[in-house]
Amino acid sequence: MDVRAGVLAGDIRSVARGISWVENDDPRAAELIRGIYPSTGRAYIVGLTGSPGVGKSTLVSRMAALMATGKRKVGVLAVDPTSPFSGGAILGDRVRMFDVALSPNVYIRSMGTRGSLGGISRATRMASRVLDAAGFDWVLVETVGAGQSEVDVHDVAYTTVVVMAPGMGDEIQAMKAGIMEIGDVFVVNKADRDGADRTAAQVASIVQLSDEREWHPPVLKVSAELNQGIESIIEAIGQHKSFLEHSGKLAEAKASMARRDVLEILRARLSEDLQHELDQPVLQEKLDEVANRHSDPYTVVDTVFEQYWRKP
Amino acid sequence: MDVRAGVLAGDIRSVARGISWVENDDPRAAELIRGIYPSTGRAYIVGLTGSPGVGKSTLVSRMAALMATGKRKVGVLAVDPTSPFSGGAILGDRVRMFDVALSPNVYIRSMGTRGSLGGISRATRMASRVLDAAGFDWVLVETVGAGQSEVDVHDVAYTTVVVMAPGMGDEIQAMKAGIMEIGDVFVVNKADRDGADRTAAQVASIVQLSDEREWHPPVLKVSAELNQGIESIIEAIGQHKSFLEHSGKLAEAKASMARRDVLEILRARLSEDLQHELDQPVLQEKLDEVANRHSDPYTVVDTVFEQYWRKP
Numbered sequence: 001m002d003v004r005a006g007v008l009a010g011d012i013r014s015v016a017r018g019i020s021w022v023e024n025d026d027p028r029a030a031e032l033i034r035g036i037y038p039s040t041g042r043a044y045i046v047g048l049t050g051s052p053g054v055g056k057s058t059l060v061s062r063m064a065a066l067m068a069t070g071k072r073k074v075g076v077l078a079v080d081p082t083s084p085f086s087g088g089a090i091l092g093d094r095v096r097m098f099d100v101a102l103s104p105n106v107y108i109r110s111m112g113t114r115g116s117l118g119g120i121s122r123a124t125r126m127a128s129r130v131l132d133a134a135g136f137d138w139v140l141v142e143t144v145g146a147g148q149s150e151v152d153v154h155d156v157a158y159t160t161v162v163v164m165a166p167g168m169g170d171e172i173q174a175m176k177a178g179i180m181e182i183g184d185v186f187v188v189n190k191a192d193r194d195g196a197d198r199t200a201a202q203v204a205s206i207v208q209l210s211d212e213r214e215w216h217p218p219v220l221k222v223s224a225e226l227n228q229g230i231e232s233i234i235e236a237i238g239q240h241k242s243f244l245e246h247s248g249k250l251a252e253a254k255a256s257m258a259r260r261d262v263l264e265i266l267r268a269r270l271s272e273d274l275q276h277e278l279d280q281p282v283l284q285e286k287l288d289e290v291a292n293r294h295s296d297p298y299t300v301v302d303t304v305f306e307q308y309w310r311k312p
Numbered sequence: 313m314d315v316r317a318g319v320l321a322g323d324i325r326s327v328a329r330g331i332s333w334v335e336n337d338d339p340r341a342a343e344l345i346r347g348i349y350p351s352t353g354r355a356y357i358v359g360l361t362g363s364p365g366v367g368k369s370t371l372v373s374r375m376a377a378l379m380a381t382g383k384r385k386v387g388v389l390a391v392d393p394t395s396p397f398s399g400g401a402i403l404g405d406r407v408r409m410f411d412v413a414l415s416p417n418v419y420i421r422s423m424g425t426r427g428s429l430g431g432i433s434r435a436t437r438m439a440s441r442v443l444d445a446a447g448f449d450w451v452l453v454e455t456v457g458a459g460q461s462e463v464d465v466h467d468v469a470y471t472t473v474v475v476m477a478p479g480m481g482d483e484i485q486a487m488k489a490g491i492m493e494i495g496d497v498f499v500v501n502k503a504d505r506d507g508a509d510r511t512a513a514q515v516a517s518i519v520q521l522s523d524e525r526e527w528h529p530p531v532l533k534v535s536a537e538l539n540q541g542i543e544s545i546i547e548a549i550g551q552h553k554s555f556l557e558h559s560g561k562l563a564e565a566k567a568s569m570a571r572r573d574v575l576e577i578l579r580a581r582l583s584e585d586l587q588h589e590l591d592q593p594v595l596q597e598k599l600d601e602v603a604n605r606h607s608d609p610y611t612v613v614d615t616v617f618e619q620y621w622r623k624p
Contacts, residue, residue: 265609275575
């Protein structure tokens, strides 16, 4: 079966192959995305973020299992390098420990690339489109804390779930501003442990400060390990989704998602072209000047910019 | 004192300020880098990479302390989100727990940015230049495994130290290809634990496979916690440095470092400009078509590319 047709038919081997293409920047990836893009925009993408050690991966597995009831299909993209789904890889490439399904309706995939700048971000974005076109109802993207990973979860998902663990009080206090902007749903995992109530109360008090917001992010206490409270997260995500739909914000978010797809691809393409241009003799001279410290990078950038970039 | 003069005089407050500028993409960063670039190219930059949990941060502290003997100045840039130097940040911003010196000659700094793509990579690169211009002899860059972080350590350092821990045998077997390309020095940390010999032997056997290489990466067993074997790492780094110097490869590496400085800044600048262009009405229409699935990102990129990019 050709990969495009396979993806559109929901064939999982085609999905896996397509995602490998976007990861490896295979030339066939562009053709695939062109071919499937009209069939995208239906999946609901949820981001999960939080520090290493808060238990995101267990939580994601539990959520995926629950979301996959009633024949719904769930795709998980693990971008977090500390995720067991990513195999705790050491070097250069990664061992895929969990590139397998928990149930026939759950597909879990770790994301990585061979290191081009912006590669993981673009690959994650395009892998979401592949899952979307393949009829996945939910896509869950697991990342480490915002600004720490190449993938800013807020940019790739409609609903962002921030996962915490008890005993992060000081950190939370120090981060008031960031918290309110990022999370749509807050989850205190490991709620059976000491300090869960205190952590939840702290987050709630900070979230309440911004009551001019139309959406009031819930703060949930759960235990992924004990499989307790997972349904409350799914419910909260559902409520946030309804809120976005009824306020017209989901349409906005989808438009802006498409816009960013364009930007990321444009960046990659320019970057390739730049790399090629920098090999030309005239630029090579300028680069040598920088290497010899007779010039500096900003001065060369000014030159290149004037030379190749055509203002409309 | 003005920041440029301060950096050039080795004033640590100016260094901290300059690095904050590059992190925040402050317009003053460009002016600073222009001003200090002629004074760079002297520091020796070492990258340390490895999975979370192998003990990189303790190792880095030990190495920095040892490297700082005899009035030598050591700067540490912690890019690893799981590093305690990065404060195990949860969200949006980070708590700097260790933005302090271990000794007057060691400066430790966690790296983060407010999330622009390529931001951490560019900031780390420019922070290295700031430390270099300030007279730091050594710069240590701590990252998680290659391809998992936005910063590819191989691109920002002259010598790459790959840190492992006992019991990673299966992973190592699975990654033969990657290992040989990346590491100049291999360190098995926690050598007092079971399995250290076996892990070291496995790495050594893989490294030996590529004996057409001119440099034969040593495999060292150390214990950062017990402060054992740290001097052997410094020695191995010194040997690799000599090898690069005598083979002419260090000069090459420095030239290529300058070239990449240009590329990263160029990318950032193009990216800003692109973002601006995408707001123009004519492109907005095309983006709407993508959002409505009447077009796809690759087709729009083709258009934009032809329109704004002037081939030489």
